[in-house]
Amino acid sequence: MTTSNDEKWINKKISRRDMLKLTSIGVAGVAIGASGLGGVMKAMGYDVFETVADSTTASNKVNFYGKHQSGIVTPVQTNIYFASLDVLVTSKKELQELFQQWTPLVVRLMNGELMADLSTNTRVPTGDTGEAEGLNAANLSITFGVGPSLFDKLGMQHVKPAELKDLPHFPKDQLQKEYTGGDLCIQACADDPQVAFHAIRNLVRAASGKVEIKWSQAGFNSFPAAGGTPRNLFAFKDGTVNPAIKDEKDLNKVVWVDKGWLKGGSYLIARKVQMHLETWDRTSLKDQEATFGRYRDSGAPFGKTKEFDDFDVEAKDEKDNYIMPDTSHVHLARKSGARVLRRSYSYASGVMSNTGTHDAGLIFISFQKDPEQFTTIQNSLGRMDKMNEYITHRGSAVFACFPGVQKGSYLGEALFNAL
Amino acid sequence: MKNKSLLSVLVAGGILMAGCGNTEETKKEDKPATEQATQEVDLSAELSAYQQFALEQMDQFLLDTEKFVNLFKAGDIEGAKAAYAPARMYFERSEPIAESFGDLDPRIDGRLADIQEEGKGEEEWSGYHKLEYALWEENTTKGYEAVADQLLADAKELHALVQTVEVTPDLMITGAVDLLNEVSTSKITGEEEIYSHTDLYDFKANIEGAEKIFEILRSKLEAKDQELVTTLDEKFKAVDDLLAQHATADGGYVSYEELTEDNTKALAAAVNQLGEPLSQMGIILE
Numbered sequence: 001m002t003t004s005n006d007e008k009w010i011n012k013k014i015s016r017r018d019m020l021k022l023t024s025i026g027v028a029g030v031a032i033g034a035s036g037l038g039g040v041m042k043a044m045g046y047d048v049f050e051t052v053a054d055s056t057t058a059s060n061k062v063n064f065y066g067k068h069q070s071g072i073v074t075p076v077q078t079n080i081y082f083a084s085l086d087v088l089v090t091s092k093k094e095l096q097e098l099f100q101q102w103t104p105l106v107v108r109l110m111n112g113e114l115m116a117d118l119s120t121n122t123r124v125p126t127g128d129t130g131e132a133e134g135l136n137a138a139n140l141s142i143t144f145g146v147g148p149s150l151f152d153k154l155g156m157q158h159v160k161p162a163e164l165k166d167l168p169h170f171p172k173d174q175l176q177k178e179y180t181g182g183d184l185c186i187q188a189c190a191d192d193p194q195v196a197f198h199a200i201r202n203l204v205r206a207a208s209g210k211v212e213i214k215w216s217q218a219g220f221n222s223f224p225a226a227g228g229t230p231r232n233l234f235a236f237k238d239g240t241v242n243p244a245i246k247d248e249k250d251l252n253k254v255v256w257v258d259k260g261w262l263k264g265g266s267y268l269i270a271r272k273v274q275m276h277l278e279t280w281d282r283t284s285l286k287d288q289e290a291t292f293g294r295y296r297d298s299g300a301p302f303g304k305t306k307e308f309d310d311f312d313v314e315a316k317d318e319k320d321n322y323i324m325p326d327t328s329h330v331h332l333a334r335k336s337g338a339r340v341l342r343r344s345y346s347y348a349s350g351v352m353s354n355t356g357t358h359d360a361g362l363i364f365i366s367f368q369k370d371p372e373q374f375t376t377i378q379n380s381l382g383r384m385d386k387m388n389e390y391i392t393h394r395g396s397a398v399f400a401c402f403p404g405v406q407k408g409s410y411l412g413e414a415l416f417n418a419l
Numbered sequence: 420m421k422n423k424s425l426l427s428v429l430v431a432g433g434i435l436m437a438g439c440g441n442t443e444e445t446k447k448e449d450k451p452a453t454e455q456a457t458q459e460v461d462l463s464a465e466l467s468a469y470q471q472f473a474l475e476q477m478d479q480f481l482l483d484t485e486k487f488v489n490l491f492k493a494g495d496i497e498g499a500k501a502a503y504a505p506a507r508m509y510f511e512r513s514e515p516i517a518e519s520f521g522d523l524d525p526r527i528d529g530r531l532a533d534i535q536e537e538g539k540g541e542e543e544w545s546g547y548h549k550l551e552y553a554l555w556e557e558n559t560t561k562g563y564e565a566v567a568d569q570l571l572a573d574a575k576e577l578h579a580l581v582q583t584v585e586v587t588p589d590l591m592i593t594g595a596v597d598l599l600n601e602v603s604t605s606k607i608t609g610e611e612e613i614y615s616h617t618d619l620y621d622f623k624a625n626i627e628g629a630e631k632i633f634e635i636l637r638s639k640l641e642a643k644d645q646e647l648v649t650t651l652d653e654k655f656k657a658v659d660d661l662l663a664q665h666a667t668a669d670g671g672y673v674s675y676e677e678l679t680e681d682n683t684k685a686l687a688a689a690v691n692q693l694g695e696p697l698s699q700m701g702i703i704l705e
Contacts, residue, residue: 044699088692123592123701208695209654212688 045116045127046206048100051408052107060191061137064107068404071141072255072266072341072367073245076221076230077189080345081196082270082363083216084147084182084397088209092154096416098210099144103410105206109199112137115206129205131198138192142199143185144411145268145399150183159418161262163370164400167269170393171383179272179395182214187268187365189343193218215395217272219345219363229299229307232346232362233275234390236292237299239342240307241334255341257369257400261418264403266367269340269374272347272395275361280390291386293328301330327386336380338373340366361391371398460639460704462588468635470586473516477581480509480517484574488567491550494560503554504617504671507547511624512631514601515594516581523577527570530611545569548614555614592701595632598625599694607687609675619672622686623662629697630655639703647699654693661689 054063062070089095105115112135116127151160166181188199197218204213221230229237243250252258255266280288289295289302299307303315303323313334315323324331348360366374381387402412483506490498510517510528518524525533527546534544545566553563560567605611606622633640633651640648665673665682678686 119705121701121705123589123704125698205695209650209692212692 044125044206045119046101046105047116048104050104052104052111053407054107055111055113055137058112058137060139061112062110062139062141064110064142064405065407066404067264068256069143069265069401070110071143071187071189072343072401073251074139074141074189075245076239076343077139077141077191077196078221078223079190079193079196080219080221080363080365081188081193081200081216082219082365083186083188083200083204084214084270085184085186085204085211086214087150087153087183087211089211090154092156092416092419094210095150095154096412098207099411099413099416102144102203102207103405105203106142106411109202110137110140110142112140115202129198129202132195135192135195138190138195140188140190140195140199142203143187143189143268143401145185145187145401146412146415147182147184147397147399149181153183156419159261159415161257161260161400163267163372164398165371167371167375167378167396167398170378170381172388173393173396175396176394179215179217180397182397182399184211185268185270185397185399193220217347217363217395218349219347221345232344233277233348233360234280234288234292236288236294236296237307238344238362240294240299241339242342243339245341251341253369254339254373255367255369257403261414262400262403263414265401266341266369267371268399268401269364269366269368269371270395270397270399271362271364271393273362273364274359274392274394276390276392277358277360283390290325290328291390293324293330302328325386327384329381329385329387332381332385333377336377338376338380340368340373340377342366361394367401460588462591462636462639462703465635465639466586466588466591469591469632470584472631472635473513473584473586474581476509476513477516477578480506480513481574481578483509485571488571491554491560491567492564496554496558496560499550499560500554500615503547503551503615504612504620507617508620508624508627511601511621512628514598514625514628515590515632516584516586517577519584519590520577520580523573523580526573527577530613532610546573548612551612551614588704591632591636592704595629595700596694596698598629598632599690599697601625602690603687603694607683607690609678609683612675616675617672618675619662619665623672626655626658626662626690629693633697633700636700636703640700643702644699647696647702650696651693654689654696658686658689658693661686 054065055061062074064070087095089098108115112132114128114130114133118126146164148160148164148166151157151164186200186203188196190196190199200216204211223230229240232238243254245251257263257265257267283291285296294301298305300309301311301324304311311324311334313322313324313331317323322331326332342364343366344362344364346360347363348358350359351357352359368374403414405411405413483502487499487502487506490502517527525546528548529544529546530548531541531544531552534541547570549566550563550570553559553566602622602625606618606625609616609618611621612618633655637648640651662672665678667673
């Protein structure tokens, strides 16, 4: 590298930074300076004042800007890293600044770019932790939501939607504090586990001192080469009855909130569901299928031959027995009449220290326009669900996911405008 | 290897630049990723201030170690126990300097687990932690007199060696972060003082050592980034305030065993939140 090249690079860098500051420091700069929050992010080289566009040339790229946030009706990726965070900031203003500062960084991540350009100073840690270097955007989607506790913590109860509250206790719940609740969530999904983890790691790091991670869970999905619904760790197809992600009309009925500051957003429910694989694996195929009410191989409902065949939950055979057993998971879920958009992932996180069994299961995630939809289904499953024998709900959280972001705006702007 | 990774950064940057619409045309400038000939910042005043601090700490360390060894050899178990943790604090405060002498650090501060990890037997274990074991586990000083003598000899040797140490900017800046890393990886887990459980003394001393470096560099940092200084002031205070909750009336700290999981988690989080901005002090070198 020649000296003249070095000079050129340095000059360019300086002029660019100066220009950015000149053009945008007017409002944002003063606001951030006033509370002293810009400190770490600025020192780490993040351009928190810039507006970053969705790349038009990056490969495997999901767009950030749009009517809705990514990661909800985005085609399901192979990997998730889900993080529930608690805020350490103590004012609405600091929270707003955090989302303003996160926004350009999120676009960069979804473009497959580094969080920050590499600094010429090697005596400080790099702004980007670097492990996604050389990987492409991998269809990374990043979805932000706010939990009920956030509104209480920061005195924002007056804008807390009535629907946003902790889920009621369901039969057989064994919720553990370390997998439950959270002030904020970030859902990072990608077709590469390292890209998804990198996103969470760097967003949390960039917000050091403003948020802390409360719980997190990695998950995976595998898709048959020929396409189709992925199977969960019980080997059954998971997500068959989802609304089609292109059916805007149906999504408006099931997924998108249509009122208030959350209009265009959706409620995310996360449940960490442990699956008792050892007991499942010693269950006969017949009993496994009766547990679901579907055939394992085809995914077809009982009495039908194809996965997507419609069925009458009340249909009975000649002996007056329900064709789909009334204790089966699908029977009870369908009978509730409620629907959600499921976007679940499997997890396998080592061994349960107290039993020596697999610590594995489902990080169940669903999106709905009202958490009540989930509650209705879960109540219908109740104590009847034959599946209860094989699963334990260990974690639970509900978040209101912001509407989409338009270029020039930032994550959660509608919420802060409503304050 | 370095050249290769640099090249890939440049290539990636170029591709991404093409993709960033017209408002972004200058967004991804190619920049050299690694070191280049920058003019060294003059830190001579800061370096000598830190050297002076470290030497004072080492003076005190030697004096207090002598006091501790004398009590120990006199068979005064309670007196030696009381002198143990405070004497060690001088060492922990100036650890970036003390540990720059490869052999002496493990001889003075080695834990049995570290010695065994190196494939050495218990007979090669020496220093403070061996005497800690004698005092708290065996409740005796008998049979450990030679270890005490050796500790004093080692402390004297260390004291002599640090007189010649050359303090560099990297030693200071890396040292501050290393002190916090020490806290994050061993003090907060109670793995440093497994017999005496006086981990919070070491914790406090490590933080003070890092804070001293920050204080010495403060004016240089202020010239570069006032907000970073404000943040660091807040974060040091947060850690200090949390530690103060576990202080005892005699100016010491409660046993690590009295801390709940919520306590250690809060302390660990505060240290991590301090470490992130502290790791940015290197900006003064550019």
